[in-house]
Amino acid sequence: MSNQQETSPVAQPDPIPAPTGIVVGIDGSEQSNCALIWAAREAKARQVPLHLVTAYTVPIFAASGLDGGYATVDDDVIRQGAEAVLREAAGKVSEIDVELDARVENGDAAGVLLELSETAELLVFGTRGRGGFIGRLLGSVSSALPAHAQCPTVTVPLSCAARLGADASVKPPVIEKVVTVGVDGSDEARYAVLVAAEQAERSGLSLRIICAVHPYTGSLSWMPAPVDRDSLFAEIQEQLDAGEKWIRNHFPKLDIDVQLIEGTPVDVLVKASETTELLVLGTRGRGGFAGMMLGSTTDGVRHHAKSPIMVVKDREDPRQDDRAAFGPLLQA
Missing domain, CATH: 3.40.50.620 (HUPs)
Structure with a gap:
């Protein structure tokens, strides 16, 4: 199995095959970082690929004044920001030997992840994320996924940071095997x-x-x-x-x-x-x-x-x- 460093951490323009391993939702929050670490370790244990996914929608603003109309934010700027989030996330699991790819999807985060769950082995996400251009990937979305996903889901709370080693300032709890x-x-x-x-x-x-x-x-x-x-x-x-x-x-x-x-x-x-x-x-x-x-x-x-x-x-x-x-x- 190849290390993820051999694969570009940013989704390419060409269509990417539907994921068959573990899909993890990424939005740059601490919650998604915990989910990422857990998912990477699980992918290594199962010897399956790890797919990093973030989704966004382009906001539309109604214009005010004499000239009515609508204004949109540049899609390229938003996408570049999302790609940067994925590059940072990929770096956090660079030492874990797992086949990795990453993708930026334009659309509703819940809909994107639910669609990916049709072929994925496991869907992983944090309990709550942050808003912004990534479309609240881990907020209300995480409440909808377990009931509707086509594969098992794993929710990783922020309180797992210590046990996963993501928060070195907190002593890890004693966990039974x-x-x-x-x-x-x-x-x-x-x-x-x-x-x-x-x-x-x-x-x-x-x-x-x-x-x-x-x-x-x-x-x-x-x-x-x-x-x-x-x-x-x-x-x-x-x-x-x-x-x-x-x-x-x-x-x-x-x-x-x-x-x-x-x-x-x-x-x-x-x-x-x-x-x-x-x-x-x-x-x-x-x-x-x-x-x-x-x-x-x-x-x-x-x-x-x-x-x-x-x-x-x-x-x-x-x-x-x-x-x-x-x-x-x-x-x-």
């Missing part, structure tokens, strides 16, 4: 477990599966009638044990830990994010005794997590076909 995944019994969560297991196995990490259940008060709106707490937790644990046997069957060499935790799902997962290498969630879940772990919870976790968050869109996987053979499933 583990990939954590939240489950709630939905099909989306089961597929997320498979993706998390693949990530853990590829990275040489262990897998932690967490099911969080809202604290029992004896009268919860999502329960049809008061139930015995111990019986409830015993039932959930039985189904989690069956799920553990299922995932161990597909990943026999993987170190797996399953935890049933009483607590608000967002709080439990945000707490877990403080010490995990990566937190994996599905795009949406369903209700039931697991308390709608995924869905609105995914957004809540992404806004407060301390680790990179991988959001996995549900898709059919033949490995799910034999899940029922290992015991009862979590039911909504």
Whole structure:
């Protein structure tokens, strides 16, 4: 695999083939720098190309005065600024041996990244960026991408700067060598477990599966009638044990830990994010005794997590076909 120094860090006028590796959104902010470092290391680990992308739109201003009309900013000037941002970004990962290319796209940032997600293996971006000519690449855009991207997405918060070595002034936190995944019994969560297991196995990490259940008060709106707490937790644990046997069957060499935790799902997962290498969630879940772990919870976790968050869109996987053979499933 060639080093990125052999490739121009600025997109060329000729059409560039659709990306098949990892795409990372760049806008020059600290948030996108964190995303860039994480994406470059992940591309090296997966032995796939890394694609740096920034997008912009040409602003149009309404003229005032006697002469009505509209004025536009010079497209060449904006593009040159965007190219400079990409050159600077490429320099930040120059020591990582990964095949790299970069492109400047003219258009809506969300639309550009969503289109690239159709062929990309992974889409990576920061939690929030800055405005300006790059079109708020990592601001509101980052909220729309996980639910609509055609490939898994990874959001890298600015709080990861210390653990990634991007902020030398802050002491890195102690991080466990583990990939954590939240489950709630939905099909989306089961597929997320498979993706998390693949990530853990590829990275040489262990897998932690967490099911969080809202604290029992004896009268919860999502329960049809008061139930015995111990019986409830015993039932959930039985189904989690069956799920553990299922995932161990597909990943026999993987170190797996399953935890049933009483607590608000967002709080439990945000707490877990403080010490995990990566937190994996599905795009949406369903209700039931697991308390709608995924869905609105995914957004809540992404806004407060301390680790990179991988959001996995549900898709059919033949490995799910034999899940029922290992015991009862979590039911909504």
